[in-house]
Every structure is written in C-alpha cells, then in structure tokens.
Amino acid sequence: MLIDKLAYRSRLRYISPAVKSFYAFVCMIICIALDCHIINAIVFFTMFSLIVIGGGTKLKTVINIFLLPLSFIILGAAAVCFTAGNTSNDMLLSIGVDGLYLGIGKQSFDVCMHLITRCIAAVSCMYFLTLTTPMLALFSVLRKSIVPDFVVEIMELIYRYIFILYDISNQIYIAQSARLGYASIKTGYKSMGILIANLFARAYRQAEMSYVALESRGYEGEINTIDIEYKSSKAYHIIGVVYIIFIGIIWIHCR
Amino acid sequence: MNIIETKNLCYSYDDGKEALNSVSISFEKGITTAVLGGNGAGKSTLFLTLNGILNPTSGEVFYNGEKVQYKKAYINELRKKIGIVFQNPDDQLFSASVYQDISFGATNLKLPKDEIISRVDEAMKKVGILHLRDKPTHALSFGQKKRVAVAGILVMRPEVIILDEPTAGLDPMGVSELMHLLEKICKEDGVTVILSTHDIDGISNYANYIYVMNDGEVLTHGTPHQVFSDVELLRSNNLRLPRISHLLEILSKEDGAEVDFSASTISAARRELLKLLKNR
Ligand SMILES: Nc1ncnc2c1ncn2[C@@H]1O[C@H](COP(=O)(O)OP(=O)(O)O)[C@@H](O)[C@H]1O
Ligand SMILES: [Mg+2]
Numbered sequence: 293m294l295i296d297k298l299a300y301r302s303r304l305r306y307i308s309p310a311v312k313s314f315y316a317f318v319c320m321i322i323c324i325a326l327d328c329h330i331i332n333a334i335v336f337f338t339m340f341s342l343i344v345i346g347g348g349t350k351l352k353t354v355i356n357i358f359l360l361p362l363s364f365i366i367l368g369a370a371a372v373c374f375t376a377g378n379t380s381n382d383m384l385l386s387i388g389v390d391g392l393y394l395g396i397g398k399q400s401f402d403v404c405m406h407l408i409t410r411c412i413a414a415v416s417c418m419y420f421l422t423l424t425t426p427m428l429a430l431f432s433v434l435r436k437s438i439v440p441d442f443v444v445e446i447m448e449l450i451y452r453y454i455f456i457l458y459d460i461s462n463q464i465y466i467a468q469s470a471r472l473g474y475a476s477i478k479t480g481y482k483s484m485g486i487l488i489a490n491l492f493a494r495a496y497r498q499a500e501m502s503y504v505a506l507e508s509r510g511y512e513g514e515i516n517t518i519d520i521e522y523k524s525s526k527a528y529h530i531i532g533v534v535y536i537i538f539i540g541i542i543w544i545h546c547r
Numbered sequence: 548m549n550i551i552e553t554k555n556l557c558y559s560y561d562d563g564k565e566a567l568n569s570v571s572i573s574f575e576k577g578i579t580t581a582v583l584g585g586n587g588a589g590k591s592t593l594f595l596t597l598n599g600i601l602n603p604t605s606g607e608v609f610y611n612g613e614k615v616q617y618k619k620a621y622i623n624e625l626r627k628k629i630g631i632v633f634q635n636p637d638d639q640l641f642s643a644s645v646y647q648d649i650s651f652g653a654t655n656l657k658l659p660k661d662e663i664i665s666r667v668d669e670a671m672k673k674v675g676i677l678h679l680r681d682k683p684t685h686a687l688s689f690g691q692k693k694r695v696a697v698a699g700i701l702v703m704r705p706e707v708i709i710l711d712e713p714t715a716g717l718d719p720m721g722v723s724e725l726m727h728l729l730e731k732i733c734k735e736d737g738v739t740v741i742l743s744t745h746d747i748d749g750i751s752n753y754a755n756y757i758y759v760m761n762d763g764e765v766l767t768h769g770t771p772h773q774v775f776s777d778v779e780l781l782r783s784n785n786l787r788l789p790r791i792s793h794l795l796e797i798l799s800k801e802d803g804a805e806v807d808f809s810a811s812t813i814s815a816a817r818r819e820l821l822k823l824l825k826n827r
Pocket of ligand 1: 566584
C-alpha cells in the first residue's frame with residue numbers, strides 16, 4: 293500500500309502505463325537473458341535514476357525499498373557460493389577436513405555474482421514500474437492484454453475493498469485496544485478472534501450493500517465503465533528503442 | 548403533479564420487524580421534499596421500496612401516476628429514472644477509480660462513448676470534483692466521496708434523485724455546499740429531489756415540503772411553516788422545533804412577545820424579530 297501511495301506521487305505517473313510496462317518488461321528480459329554485469333549495472337542505474345530523478349521519489353525511501361529484496365537475494369545467492377571438492381585449487385576460500393574441501397569455489401562465486409547483479413537489475417525494472425505506475429493504471433493495461441476481463445474486474449474490486457475492510461479492521465482494532473483488548477497475550481488472542489469474526493460479518497454486509505447500490509445504478513451482471521485514457525507519445529517510444537539499441541551495442545562490445 | 552406516490556405502503560423485514568406501516572406519501576415533481584425522522588423511523592426502508600430494491604409487503608407505489616410493478620424489466624426501467632445516493636458512500640463507490648466509478652451508471656444506459664465522456668465531465672464539473680479525477684477512491688475524504696457518489700447518479704440524468712441522509716457526517720461547510728448543489732440541480736435541471744434527514748435545524752433552508760416520519764408511520768406533513776406549527780405533535784413524538792423557532796416560542800410564551808414561532812429559518816425569524824422591534 294505504501295508503494296501504491298508513492299506511485300501516486302511520482303511525476304512519471306501520467307506516462308502511458310502500457311509504454312512503461314512494455315519497456316520495463318523488455319529491460320527485465322534483457323537483463324535475465326544476456327546476463328552481463330555491465331548491462332545489469334546500466335539497467336539498474338537507469339531504473340534507479342528514473343525513479344529518483346525522473347519520478348521525484350525520495351532517495352532514502354527508494355534505497356529502503358531496494359534493501360528489502362537485497363537481503364533475500366544475497367542470502368539466496370550465498371548458498372550457491374559454497375561448494376565441496378577434493379582439492380582446494382579452484383577455491384577462493386576453503387576449509388579442509390580429511391581431504392575433503394569445503395569453501396567458496398571460483399566458478400560458483402562467479403555464478404553467484406551473476407545471480408546477484410541479474411536479480412537486482414530485474415528487480416529494479418519491476419520497481420520502476422510499480423513506483424511510477426498506480427494500480428489503477430496497471431489495471432487498464434491488463435484490461436487491454438490477454439488477461440480475461442472478468443479477472444481484471446475481480447482484481448479491481450478486491451483492490452477497492454481491501455481498503456474498506458482495512459479501514460474497518462483498523463477501527464475495530466482501535467476500539468478494542470482502547471478498552472485494553474490487547475493488554476495481555478491471552479486477551480490479545482481473544483480480541484483478535486473477535487476482530488476476525490466481525491470482519492467476516494462486516495464484509496458480508498458490505499457485499500450486500502454494494503450489490504444493492506450497484507443494482508440501483510443499472511448493474512446487470514457486468515461492470516462496465518469508461519477506460520481512462522493515458523497520453524502515449526512517440527517520444528517515449530523513440531527513447532525506449534534508442535535505449536535498447538544502446539544496450540545492444542554495449543553487449544556486442546562486452547562479448 | 549406528483550411524480551411518486553405511495554398508497555398504504557407496508558414493509559416488514561424478515562425478522563418480523565414492521566418498518567413501514569401504511570405509509571401514504573406524495574412527492575411533488577420539481578421540488579425538494581424532505582423526509583424527517585429519527586433513527587429507525589423507516590426513512591431508508593421507504594427509499595429502498597421506491598426504486599424496487601425492497602418489495603413492499605402490501606400497498607402500492609405510483610410513478611407518474613402509473614402503478615409500479617415489481618418485475619425485473621419494469622424495475623430496471625424505473626431505476627433509470629430514479630437515482631439513489633446511499634447514506635454511506637463506501638457502499639456505493641465500488642471502483643478504485645473516481646472517474647470509472649462515475650462513468651458506471653452512464654455506461655449501463657448503453658449510451659455512445661462520447662456521450663458518456665461528456666456526461667461524466669459535466670457531472671464532475673457540477674459537483675466540483677474535476678480535480679479528483681485521477682485520484683483513487685480510497686484517498687478521498689468522506690465529503691469528497693459523497694460528492695463522487697452524487698456525480699455517479701447525475702450522469703444517469705434521472706428525473707428523481709433520492710438522497711439518504713446526505714448531510715450526515717459532513718462538516719457545516721460540506722452541508723451547505725451540498726445543499727446548494729442540490730438546490731441547483733432541482734432549480735436548473737428540474738430534477739425532483741427527495742432526501743431524508745434528521746437535521747431539524749437546517750431542513751427549512753432547503754426543503755419545500757416536509758414529511759415527518761416516526762416508527763414507520765407518517766406523523767404529519769406540510770410546508771416547513773405548517774409542520775413546525777404543531778409543536779405538541781412533534782414533542783410528543785421525540786422531535787423538537789428548530790433552535791431558532793424554539794427561541795421565538797420562548798419569546799412568545801414566556802415573554803409575551805407577538806411572534807410567529809413556526810418561522811424556522813434565520814431569514815424568517817429575522818422578519819419576525821424586525822416586526823417585533825418596529826411594533827414597540
Ligand atoms: N436489514 C434489516 N433487517 C431487519 N430490520 C431492519 C433492517 N434494516 C432496518 N431494519 C429496522 O427497520 C426499522 C427502520 O429502519 P430504517 O429504514 O433503516 O430507518 P432510518 O433510515 O429512518 O433510520 C428500524 O427499526 C430498523 O431496526
Ligand atoms: Mg437510514
């Protein structure tokens with residue numbers, strides 16, 4: 293939800309979501325497919341500066357958001373680093389026990405580094421999309437894609453009602469804690485149970501009321517609305533294509 | 548002419564609670580009629596029977612003199628003419644996008660796209676929410692949500708717009724802005740406005756005609772002046788006079804001043820007081 297809020301404040305939010313998602317995905321696929329450190333670094337810095345400089349999102353916030361998956365990536369990649377073997381020749385660091393060597397292999401270290409840069413670059417592409425594009429805009433892209441309309445419809449409704457139910461659960465939680473409902477672990481469990489039960493009841497009532505309201509506005513089984521139009525400009529495509537060509541040239545030189 | 552009329556309308560909820568008891572009401576075309584009543588008086592239930600969401604246990608509803616049939620096709624047509632703004636805007640706003648939510652009703656009328664777009668723009672302009680166009684629904688304040696809900700009904704260009712407690716939960720500025728808006732819709736577009744309220748003090752400012760309900764029954768009805776003349780009836784049913792009328796009543800009964808205490812708006816009370824000053 294925080295990420296969605298940031299997206300609404302981003303300066304890049306008015307750019308056509310279709311354009312943004314297209315190039316974000318293309319860049320992500322390039323990073324994964326080419327697996328070249330330099331290209332990974334270039335893509336990462338492009339995306340990062342697009343978010344911070346282009347979108348105007350606070351640097352500190354962006355760094356915090358990037359640190360979130362970084363710990364997973366590093367932990368996951370670290371596991372790949374370690375190998376076991378009969379010699380320590382091709383190992384950077386090793387401990388030998390009875391002729392069996394356990395350590396960080398040269399080759400696996402290389403694999404690990406590739407994994408890390410690739411992951412970070414791919415994540416930065418996705419962050420670029422989510423930090424500059426509100427959910428609503430993404431829905432409009434999904435509607436035009438191959439995803440069936442009713443799936444997008446359900447996603448939209450869920451997205452809307454998450455906020456309503458979140459508000460309700462928050463209200464119940466505050467009302468409970470104001471009367472010491474969470475003062476001890478035991479009462480805490482009990483209160484939480486009551487909260488969940490009530491939330492179900494409220495969700496049911498909400499669904500009933502919403503249905504009544506929809507019906508009175510002429511709902512006949514299908515949710516039809518006007519799609520929001522976004523400005524798409526040739527300039528964005530030119531920039532995107534030039535960027536991809538630029539990456540291509542670098543890749544040829546790197547090989 | 549009466550655009551909506553009910554005759555001996557009764558409604559009981561599943562649990563046997565009789566929420567409407569032989570209610571006969573006439574809503575005149577082109578004016579603002581308010582239904583005044585405390586919590587549980589049956590206002591919401593009444594409104595839900597008017598556009599066919601609830602099926603009355605007995606009694607009849609007439610639209611433009613024609614008897615309403617509680618059949619799907621008929622009710623669907625009726626709902627195009629009668630728009631309801633619900634009390635809680637979160638019940639009504641289903642879309643996360645303000646713009647898309649407003650367009651919903653118009654899209655259901657199967658209008659051409661250009662027409663829908665221009666209607667949505669017009670409705671947003673009318674209720675003063677053009678700046679909220681790109682906002683997500685959940686980021687709006689309560690008053691803003693209420694306006695979006697009103698706009699979502701206006702796009703359908705109904706003949707009658709029913710608002711269930713439109714002023715509840717709004718701050719004083721919000722109330723006066725909303726009431727101005729409704730006045731404009733009623734006067735300029737000739738839309739019949741029906742609303743429920745328990746705002747005794749404000750009601751005379753915006754209602755041309757008042758029905759007072761209590762415990763599922765119509766207690767009395769008339770112009771604000773007529774309704775607030777019968778103090779005893781109101782008091783015996785847990786209602787009261789508007790504050791300003793109460794002041795005039797005290798002046799009249801305790802201090803022997805000759806004022807008509809059914810004056811229930813500031814300007815009417817002012818007239819009474821000026822008369823009093825001149826006669827001294
Ligand atoms: N869904 C329901 N089920 C059972 N009783 C209801 C329901 N809704 C309202 N009532 C009862 O019907 C009566 C009228 O309610 P309502 O029309 O909501 O009043 P108002 O809108 O004037 O506050 C109340 O006594 C209320 O308790
Ligand atoms: Mg009500």
